[in-house]
Amino acid sequence: MTRFQITGRVAAAALLLAAWPAQGQDFSAERLSQGVRSISSDAFAGRYPGEIGEGLTLGWLQARYEMLGLEPGGPDGEWLQPVDLTRYEPARPARAAWRAGGEAHPLADGFLLRAASNDGRAQVSGAPVVFAGYGIYAPERNWDDYGDIDVEGAVVVVMSGEPDGALFNGDYRTAHASDAAKAAEAYRRGAVGVLTLVDATAAEPAWARRAQFNDRRRTLSPGNDDLEFTGAVLAATFGQWAEAAGRTLEDVTVDLGGGAFRAMALEGVTLDVDAEETVETQRSWNLLARIPGTERPEETIVFSAHWDHVGTREGGEGDHIYNGAWDNASGTVGLVEMARELKAAGPFERSIVFLHVTAEEQGLLGAFWYAANPVWPLETTAANINIDMLPLSPPTRDLPIFGYGQNTLEDELQALAGAAGRYVSDDGQPEQGFYFRSDHFAFARAGVPALMPWHGVDWVDGGREVGLPAWQAKFRSDYHQPSDEWSEDLDFTSAVENLTLLYRLTVDLADSDRWPGWKPTSEFGPVRARSDAARE
Incomplete structure (x- = not known):
């Protein structure tokens, strides 16, 4: 497993430990438990956006922030930020053909596409085809699959994933491996569509899964790149295109992981695409509360947690409500309790915002x-701290985080954890890609240093031998299941421990002029660098 060496911070642990005031730090396991009990009750119906649980949850949150004396943090001095969720479904079967030498070849098998973006309509005629290897541009790693090729108006074909090896974090993949990152890079260069090359046959699971889910409804929000279409193509179909351009599939895809590959046009091969989607918009809401800063209120620390869960299910026997006590009533209530403690200890030089976001479960x-x-400029947002599923266990020595090795927030957290006899580690599950699966990733992708603490498994009593199987059993039994309900047996001890360290980290950062940063190998550093002038 590839791990980054923790580097020292200029701010020594002693300074961090001296930073927080005497008041605050009174996190209560009982208050956490009762808050989770409230918003994960059956009355909240699984907190699905657009249904009864949304209004109940947002009302519950607003009432508590008003009681604590926080001010609204949303647009125009309101508590709520409207969020428009745009849903796409195919209106009819898509039509596509590839052309070479004046001859058209209709595409049906071995080809999938969706026009689920912008207006839901894709009409492309005679688009050249470019194979771009992994489709990755990573200046922080001196990697560029595109080189000097012009892909304006072209369809870009890319391989899934990223090269193996330490250059791309080894077992822990980078954001460059995602379909979204590849689409964003192609769009930035002017491409009209992106297809993922699937090295499989039509009968293999890798293709069957894509085909099975291709026509499902998709829900998108701003921040997605407005390509005309995205999709996938089987190796055999792409091989025909390569041969029509005077190449073979093998010589086109050779040496993709060595760093010398550069994108190539399939000369004389073009694509025609005609696809249409129905488009429906649903209004939902984020909720924001704020503690304004005294000296530099334009500088902000954002705590985030998603208030939504997956609602209810129809039919069948047994419990129909996905109460979501752990995911993420625990994180939602954790933010309220963090606000309680910080409000009591403040005010601080910087502002602190508590952002409860909708539709995490939908992407x-x-x-x-x-x-x-x-609402508050990202250029002067010092950090995002995201809480998704507080740990529910006895005390732990470890404090795993998602994205270990990405930014300097982890070094400051390590200084605090070390003073408490604990240590910061990676999440131990590289195959899950956790860093890209919760709300902190939206901030990271925009360049804001983001921290996401996770569940410790190195229990003080019993170590990993006891803690790891206990966590695995709970995750298997309760994650996204109706069994994720409040009970008197939920243990919030480790949750209080983690919240206390995050509180101390926040107090120090809120009264400093320090800007956490990305480490040299992070893919998000170049994004943050574009706004350096705003923080000078």
């Missing part, structure tokens, strides 16, 4: 909406 949509429409 981080509320967080991406905020990143595309920030």
Whole structure:
């Protein structure tokens, strides 16, 4: 497993430990438990956006922030930020053909596409085809699959994933591996569509899964790149295109992971696409509360958590409500309790915002909406701390985080954890890609240093031998299941421990002029660098 070496911070642990005031730090396991009990009750119906649970949850949150004396943090001095969720479904079967030498070849098998973006209509005629390897441009790693090729108006074909090896974080993949990052890079260069090359046959699971889910309804929000279409193509179909251009599939895809590859046009091969989607918009809401700063109120620390869950299910026997006590009533209530303690300890030089986002379960949509429409400028947002599923266990020595090795917030957290006899680690599950699966990622993608603490498994009593199997059993039994309900047996001890460290980190950062940064190998550093002038 590739891990980054923790580097020292200029701010020593002693300074961090001296920073927080005597008041505050009174996190209560009982208050956490009772808050979770409230908003994960059956009356909230699984907190699905657009249904009864949304209004109940937002009302519950607003009432508590008003009681604590926080001010509204949304647009125009309101508590709520409207979020428009745009849903797409194919209106009819898409039509496509590839052409070479004046001859048209209709595409049906071995080809999938969706026009789920902008107006839901894709009409492309005679678009040249470019194979771009992994489709990655990573200046922080001296990697460029595109080189000097012009892809304006072209369809870009890319391989999934990223090269193996330490250059791309080894077991822990980077954001460059995602379909969204590849689409964004192609769009930035002027492409009209992106197709993922699937090295499989039509009968293999890798293709069957894509085909099975291709026509499902998709929900998007701003921040997605407005390509005309995205999709996938089987190796055999792409091989025909390569041969029509005087090449073979093998010589086109050779040496993709060595760093010497550069994108190539399939000369004489073009694509025609005609696809249409029905478009429906649903209004949902983020909620924001704020503690304004005294000296530099334009500088902001954003805590985030998603208030939504997956609602209810129809039919069948047994419990029909996905109460979401752990995911993410725990994080939602954790933010309220953090606000309670910080309000008591403040005010601070910088502002602190508590952002409760919608539609995380549908693809981080509320967080991406905020990143595309920030109420408080992202250029002067010092950090995002995201809480998604507080740990529910006895005390732990470890404090895993998503994205270990990405930014300097982890070094400051390590200084605090070390003083408490604990240590910061990676999440231990590289195959899950956790860094890209919760709301902090919307901030990271926009360049804001983001921290996401996770569940410790190195229990003080019993170590990993006891803690890891206990966590695995709970995750298997309760994650996105009706069994994720409040009970008196939920143990919030480790949640209080983590919240206390995050509180101390926040107090120090809120009364400093320090700007956390991305580490040299982070893919998000170049994004943050574009706004350096705003923080000078």
